Amino acid sequence: MALKILKNKKAMFFTVLAISLLSLFILSYSIYSSVQDRGPITKRIEGMNNFVFSLERDMSRQMYISGYRALLGLQNHITSEGVFLTDSEQAIKEAIINGTINGNSIPLMEGYKLEDLNSKISELGDKMNLLVEYSIKEVTVSQDDPWNIKIEILVDSYIKDKGDLAFWNRTNVISSKVEIFGFEDPLYLINTNGHVTNKINKTIYENFVDGEDVSNLSSHVENSYYINSSSAPSFLDRLEGKTTANENGIESLVYLPELSAQEIETKDKSCVDYIYFSDDTPEDNGIQEMPSWFRIDDAHLDDYGVEGLVI
Amino acid sequence: MKKRGIFFSTDALVALMIIFLSMLVIYPVVKYSKHESYIQSDIIKVLSSLKMEDIMKDINNPYLVGLNSSGKITNLNNSLLEQIGEFYVTNISAAKDLAEAVLDDIDEKENVGIWYDDNLIFSKNTSSFETAENIEIDRQIISGIEKGKNTIGFVAKAWIKKISEKETSLFVKGDLMCGGWRSYSWGEYCATTATTAVYKVNIPENAIIENAWWLTEGAWTPQFSKLYINENLVFEGNINFYQIVDITNYLNPGENTARLEGNIGADDGASHIVVDYTTPDMETFEQQKIFYFNELETKSILHYEKALFIPTEISEINISLNASLDATLSFRTGAQTFEIGKKDPVDNIVSFSNNEIENSLSANGILYSDLNNEYFYFILDIGKDNPGQTTVLGGDSYIYINSSEIDIPYGSIDINGEIPLNDFSNHVSYTFYRNLSWEFYLPTNAIPIMADWQFGWFITSETSQKVIANSFVLYNSPPDDFISIFARFGYTPAKLNGIFKEGVNNFSLEFGNGYSVSTEASYGYLSYFVKSYVNYGEPKEKGKGGTKIIEFEDGTTRQLIIGDPNDDWNATTDALDDAIERLIQQLDTNGNGKIDLILDEESFDVNTLDISGVPYMWSTEIQVRKWH
Numbered sequence: 024m025a026l027k028i029l030k031n032k033k034a035m036f037f038t039v040l041a042i043s044l045l046s047l048f049i050l051s052y053s054i055y056s057s058v059q060d061r062g063p064i065t066k067r068i069e070g071m072n073n074f075v076f077s078l079e080r081d082m083s084r085q086m087y088i089s090g091y092r093a094l095l096g097l098q099n100h101i102t103s104e105g106v107f108l109t110d111s112e113q114a115i116k117e118a119i120i121n122g123t124i125n126g127n128s129i130p131l132m133e134g135y136k137l138e139d140l141n142s143k144i145s146e147l148g149d150k151m152n153l154l155v156e157y158s159i160k161e162v163t164v165s166q167d168d169p170w171n172i173k174i175e176i177l178v179d180s181y182i183k184d185k186g187d188l189a190f191w192n193r194t195n196v197i198s199s200k201v202e203i204f205g206f207e208d209p210l211y212l213i214n215t216n217g218h219v220t221n222k223i224n225k226t227i228y229e230n231f232v233d234g235e236d237v238s239n240l241s242s243h244v245e246n247s248y249y250i251n252s253s254s255a256p257s258f259l260d261r262l263e264g265k266t267t268a269n270e271n272g273i274e275s276l277v278y279l280p281e282l283s284a285q286e287i288e289t290k291d292k293s294c295v296d297y298i299y300f301s302d303d304t305p306e307d308n309g310i311q312e313m314p315s316w317f318r319i320d321d322a323h324l325d326d327y328g329v330e331g332l333v334i
Numbered sequence: 335m336k337k338r339g340i341f342f343s344t345d346a347l348v349a350l351m352i353i354f355l356s357m358l359v360i361y362p363v364v365k366y367s368k369h370e371s372y373i374q375s376d377i378i379k380v381l382s383s384l385k386m387e388d389i390m391k392d393i394n395n396p397y398l399v400g401l402n403s404s405g406k407i408t409n410l411n412n413s414l415l416e417q418i419g420e421f422y423v424t425n426i427s428a429a430k431d432l433a434e435a436v437l438d439d440i441d442e443k444e445n446v447g448i449w450y451d452d453n454l455i456f457s458k459n460t461s462s463f464e465t466a467e468n469i470e471i472d473r474q475i476i477s478g479i480e481k482g483k484n485t486i487g488f489v490a491k492a493w494i495k496k497i498s499e500k501e502t503s504l505f506v507k508g509d510l511m512c513g514g515w516r517s518y519s520w521g522e523y524c525a526t527t528a529t530t531a532v533y534k535v536n537i538p539e540n541a542i543i544e545n546a547w548w549l550t551e552g553a554w555t556p557q558f559s560k561l562y563i564n565e566n567l568v569f570e571g572n573i574n575f576y577q578i579v580d581i582t583n584y585l586n587p588g589e590n591t592a593r594l595e596g597n598i599g600a601d602d603g604a605s606h607i608v609v610d611y612t613t614p615d616m617e618t619f620e621q622q623k624i625f626y627f628n629e630l631e632t633k634s635i636l637h638y639e640k641a642l643f644i645p646t647e648i649s650e651i652n653i654s655l656n657a658s659l660d661a662t663l664s665f666r667t668g669a670q671t672f673e674i675g676k677k678d679p680v681d682n683i684v685s686f687s688n689n690e691i692e693n694s695l696s697a698n699g700i701l702y703s704d705l706n707n708e709y710f711y712f713i714l715d716i717g718k719d720n721p722g723q724t725t726v727l728g729g730d731s732y733i734y735i736n737s738s739e740i741d742i743p744y745g746s747i748d749i750n751g752e753i754p755l756n757d758f759s760n761h762v763s764y765t766f767y768r769n770l771s772w773e774f775y776l777p778t779n780a781i782p783i784m785a786d787w788q789f790g791w792f793i794t795s796e797t798s799q800k801v802i803a804n805s806f807v808l809y810n811s812p813p814d815d816f817i818s819i820f821a822r823f824g825y826t827p828a829k830l831n832g833i834f835k836e837g838v839n840n841f842s843l844e845f846g847n848g849y850s851v852s853t854e855a856s857y858g859y860l861s862y863f864v865k866s867y868v869n870y871g872e873p874k875e876k877g878k879g880g881t882k883i884i885e886f887e888d889g890t891t892r893q894l895i896i897g898d899p900n901d902d903w904n905a906t907t908d909a910l911d912d913a914i915e916r917l918i919q920q921l922d923t924n925g926n927g928k929i930d931l932i933l934d935e936e937s938f939d940v941n942t943l944d945i946s947g948v949p950y951m952w953s954t955e956i957q958v959r960k961w962h
Binding site for chain 1 (some may be wrong): 945955
């Protein structure tokens with residue numbers, strides 16, 4: 024009887040084992056199914072992540088737009104007031120952040136200051152059902168090459184899915200560069216009382232003189248093109264009226280007939296712009312085949328390849 | 335038999351395990367191969383990462399090479415996504431062609447398409463999007479482009495470099511000058527003594543005198559008077575109320591004199607000389623610091639009330655008099671009059687220092703800071719100790735007033751001229767009325783300096799007096815003190831915010847029965863700056879310029895060519911046209927569309943400057959959609 028019971032229990036053991044294994048399989052499948060169900064969530068997060076990156080990528084473009092208009096607005100200010108900026112970097116920052124210069128609004132910045140960008144980004148986030156909060160921690164304006172103004176903003180961003188699926192808490196540096204080509208040189212504007220303006224255009228010439236042929240130099244002067252020069256002031260310096268050396272400096276040669284045409288008394292000194300518009304009077308030289316009014320100081324003879332043509 | 339149960343159970347379990355294992359392994363593979371394609375993300379990443387210059391280097395697609403060589407791609411630094419976006423705005427077919435050139439070779443079984451906003455740019459599909467059951471989207475935002483708008487703009491500025499002629503006016507105001515000073519039933523006033531006054535009329539050497547007149551209002555009416563300009567007799571006879579004499583032909587550029595010989599007095603303070611002239615100078619405004627007395631001679635106590643209006647804050651006042659006899663200096667503001675001091679001349683010179691004047695004013699509760707923006711008077715009585723003797727005040731007598739500089743805006747042109755009388759009512763006598771109003775126009779961006787009036791006044795009794803400028807009540811008697819000699823009134827922008835405004839401005843006088851002012855013997859004079867330039871304005875879609883006909887106030891016109899003469903003139907779309915229109919608006923001093931400065935073909939010199947590439951902030955959402 025005891026043996027019979029044992030035999031019956033063996034069958035029960037296998038039944039229980041079968042049920043246990045079956046349960047294990049069912050549990051495994053349930054877990055797997057649950058993992059499979061997370062797919063749409065993952066996709067949603069990936070989509071949101073791409074959108075967040077695209078927003079950040081576009082912020083650089085927005086910074087360019089804002090910076091370009093800020094420079095234009097500051098040029099308007101210089102023309103209106105007839106004075107250089109006290110601190111060009113600070114002025115650009117104020118224009119970008121607040122849309123003002125010395126507290127006065129810049130019409131060109133209406134809708135283009137950082138505050139406006141924030142609200143625009145929030146609107147874009149709404150389209151993706153995202154809560155987007157940006158906080159500008161710092162703005163820096165600098166030049167690390169002669170032809171561009173570099174604008175960087177340090178941004179704290181908090182982006183959250185409105186369904187509480189995920190959030191992003193990031194600190195980024197957004198950088199953009201605004202080319203200075205086409206902007207007016209404030210040194211010309213202020214020193215001629217607004218009568219003569221000179222747009223910044225890079226020279227098209229690599230060599231100014233070929234033997235005694237100075238035609239390239241003549242054309243360079245007539246167009247008052249610019250070259251980079253570490254002994255000249257940078258564009259940011261020029262906004263402040265500085266004439267001191269900067270490693271990102273640029274210089275042009277003042278075309279004196281343009282000044283004379285505007286009844287501006289011309290000076291008999293080096294035509295290098297930052298020298299001409301300063302009180303400095305370094306030794307200057309006439310150059311063969313160039314007009315008699317054209318003078319250039321000793322330090323620039325080599326830059327323009329005219330050391331052998333000094334009269 | 336015993337093991338059969340175990341066998342079948344084990345078999346069943348193994349079968350179950352195989353089935354489940356198969357499901358676990360095969361199902362995900364099937365599912366992955368069916369759904370886990372990220373083509374939409376890949377496309378958007380590639381399009382936004384690839385620069386046009388990279389594409390031009392590495393791809394030899396004839397369409398792309400053609401695009402570059404035709405100059406349609408203006409910025410090789412653009413990403414493909416941005417370049418398609420720029421084409422999307424300017425030429426949607428080009429956008430579609432570019433997208434197709436880049437993406438058509440993709441070997442993709444899925445349905446995929448690119449939308450800029452709601453516009454399909456490219457798709458590769460086997461079933462339509464409209465019938466899709468499952469859609470997956472990746473998005474990208476690009477600022478600076480929007481369909482129907484421009485990706486870049488143009489701005490322009492314009493300015494006048496020089497002018498050949500500007501019409502302006504010189505306004506020489508007379509003062510109350512007479513012999514003797516006594517009380518009457520209606521107040522204190524001049525005695526009736528023969529008096530001669532000499533006015534200086536200094537006209538710029540480069541001026542061309544267009545028109546000039548002398549309005550003389552004697553101290554008494556009638557007053558027999560002789561009027562001389564540069565020693566030429568221009569009028570002789572009785573002056574009833576006032577006399578207007580055309581003196582255009584008697585004046586010359588430089589220093590001129592006007593002499594008034596009156597048999598019972600000289601000037602009641604309303605006389606004035608106005609010289610309209612043209613000048614090539616853009617700026618003619620000078621802030622006056624020395625105010626000369628007119629030369630005066632009378633056979634009694636000499637009485638002279640020098641009216642002064644200083645628009646900025648005063649810091650110092652000195653007075654030097656070339657006087658033959660004792661001189662008493664008094665001061666009046668409003669109805670308050672007090673004596674500052676009395677001195678005998680030393681070598682015919684009497685001086686009152688700044689300390690003496692400032693201390694005296696201070697003792698009477700008046701600070702220098704109270705004086706700007708109000709007319710005030712220094713009153714001289716010479717020869718009080720010597721009645722009946724001939725007394726003389728030399729023409730080199732003066733008041734020096736040091737006041738803060740008026741901020742002359744950079745690149746500005748000052749406009750000076752008459753404020754015309756607009757309306758008058760309540761006639762009293764001759765040309766005298768109790769209610770009068772003047773109207774003037776301030777153009778866009780004008781910077782007012784001051785508005786100043788001299789009135790031909792007539793009193794029969796003390797009554798109410800009220801002055802209103804642009805709805806602001808500036809003076810109201812009562813309760814303010816009654817002014818018996820209401821000969822002057824002036825104000826500057828510092829008086830009240832809004833007292834000057836762009837467009838039409840009003841100034842009016844309201845008197846009760848007993849006081850009136852002449853419509854003809856009163857003169858309003860306005861000074862303001864207009865900017866000779868306009869700055870960069872709002873970006874426009876082009877900056878070509880065109881041909882513009884400009885009308886001048888004198889009826890002449892001029893065809894002005896700016897930039898491309900063949901381009902249509904449209905200030906809404908063209909930055910250069912917009913700049914010129916804004917400049918003209920600034921120079922139109924009465925809002926009638928005509929330029930008031932006298933400019934001829936040679937003198938009107940406008941320069942323009944445009945900056946291309948002014949970006950906008952509007953944006954476009956790009957979607958790459960995958961569907962099945």
